[in-house]
Amino acid sequence: MSLLSLIMKTNGKGERVFSMSSEEMVIGRSQACDLRIPLPQVSNTHCRISDQGPQQILESLDDEVLTCVNGVQITRTVLQDEDIVQIGPVTFHVSISDGPGGTNFTVHRDD
Numbered sequence: 001m002s003l004l005s006l007i008m009k010t011n012g013k014g015e016r017v018f019s020m021s022s023e024e025m026v027i028g029r030s031q032a033c034d035l036r037i038p039l040p041q042v043s044n045t046h047c048r049i050s051d052q053g054p055q056q057i058l059e060s061l062d063d064e065v066l067t068c069v070n071g072v073q074i075t076r077t078v079l080q081d082e083d084i085v086q087i088g089p090v091t092f093h094v095s096i097s098d099g100p101g102g103t104n105f106t107v108h109r110d111d
Contacts, residue, residue, distance in 0.1 A: 004049065004056045006035070006085065006092035018092075020056075025049045027087055028061070041065070041088035049079065056096065058085065 005019040018025075018035050027035040028046040037046070043062040050057045059076040060067040068086040069077050079085070083094040 003097045004051070004079065005095045005097075007095055008090065008092050017095075020049060020051065023051045026061075037087060037090055039088055039090070042090070046087055055079075 003019065004025075005017050008016045008018070022034075025034045026045055026048050027033055027037065027042075028044050029036065029038055029040075029042045030044040033045065043065045045061045046065055047058060047060050047062075047067045050059070056079045057076060058067070058069065058074065058079050060074060063075070066086065066088055067074055069079070069083050071084070071086075079094050079096070081094060081096040085092045085094060
């Protein structure tokens with residue numbers, strides 16, 4: 001199992017890292033979500049990342065809200081290391097490692 005993390009830059013003062021701790025991460029405004037984004041532009045259950053063996057799949061759970069990968073709106077896609085995911089107004093950088101003892105990839109930014 002590869003380890004996926006979403007990295008969010010916070011006010012230019014550092015980064016917040018959200019790592020997948022199970023085979024699925026639900027992202028949204030609801031308190032029941034694994035990663036909660038309490039903003040009105042984010043739906044209660046906005047999207048889901050699923051670990052499906054060698055691939056991590058991002059799928060939108062609400063067609064009326066914005067979920068983009070690398071600037072393209074998606075309904076379902078395979079995430080790659082260094083992808084940029086936009087959930088409503090929030091942007092995350094994807095980091096995927098090969099697991100314990102594996103290679104950690106670097107997230108590159110132009111900021």
